Amino acid sequence: MTDYVPAISILAATFAVAFGAIGPALAEGRAVAAALEAIARQPESAGAISRTLFVGLAMIETTAIYCLVVSLLLLFANPFAQ
């Protein structure tokens, strides 16, 4: 009866990565655009801006990484699949 678990797991993993990447992608785009605008306005503070940008990008990227970890858990460490 549990034959459908692998198929659903694969589908769920795909959806997790696919839709989970949308938000971080848009957010990172916005962050980079804002940082570029700030650097264009104040080139002398490029160092501080890019340092903060990298940390912020990593924080944003974490949400996408969560989705990746969830999908890998579904694929490799699924507690419901035999």
Next chain:
Amino acid sequence: MGASPFNVETAFWIGPLGITWPVVVTWGIMAVLAAGSFLITRQLSLKPGRAQAVLELIVTTLDSEIRATVPGDPARFRPLIGTLLIFILAANWTSLVPGVEPPTAHLETDAALALIVFAASILWGIRSLGVGGWLATFVRPSWFMLPLNLVGQITRHFSLMIRLFGNVMSGAFIISIVLSLAGLLVPIPLMALEMLTGAVQAYIFATLALVFVGSAVNEAGPPPEPHHKEKTHD
């Protein structure tokens, strides 16, 4: 399909105790770093040689980064943050050595690193604010925030662990998949990207660890700036 990224292979057994490959690689990195630091700092001179100049550059950059985040004497945080930064950087870049998997691509190593930061943040909080003052930070701005502050304390260290694990593991995983598909020379751009990711992740882990550990110190107010800074060290 490749091996599960959650599995760890046992290298050898000491009695009933299985020693896994990440542990072996971790101890190898530690041995190399410790031996390198010992060899470079064995004979320090006022006219630095090439190795000493590089080391001084690293320490000076680290100090200025620490001072930019937590004002005051950077020497308080230098051992912890510097070790975290250099160890994670070396661990992430071990993927360049053939046959070696970075230990940070396994959840256990990252959990250990995040636990170190967790313990250090509690210790620094109690040390700079006192037990009562540290506990009072959980009910700030009001007691209503107590559950949120408690959950936040746990989740930010948890996300520290997952972030490093996810980034390094996904890089290693993608390279292994591409390697099984395409073979020679194709994974090289991906490996270059992975080096960049490894460096950025090491920097971010160290910066966030500094922010977490230093938040309590910052709340304790402006630190005693060492007035005798000019006349020390030389």
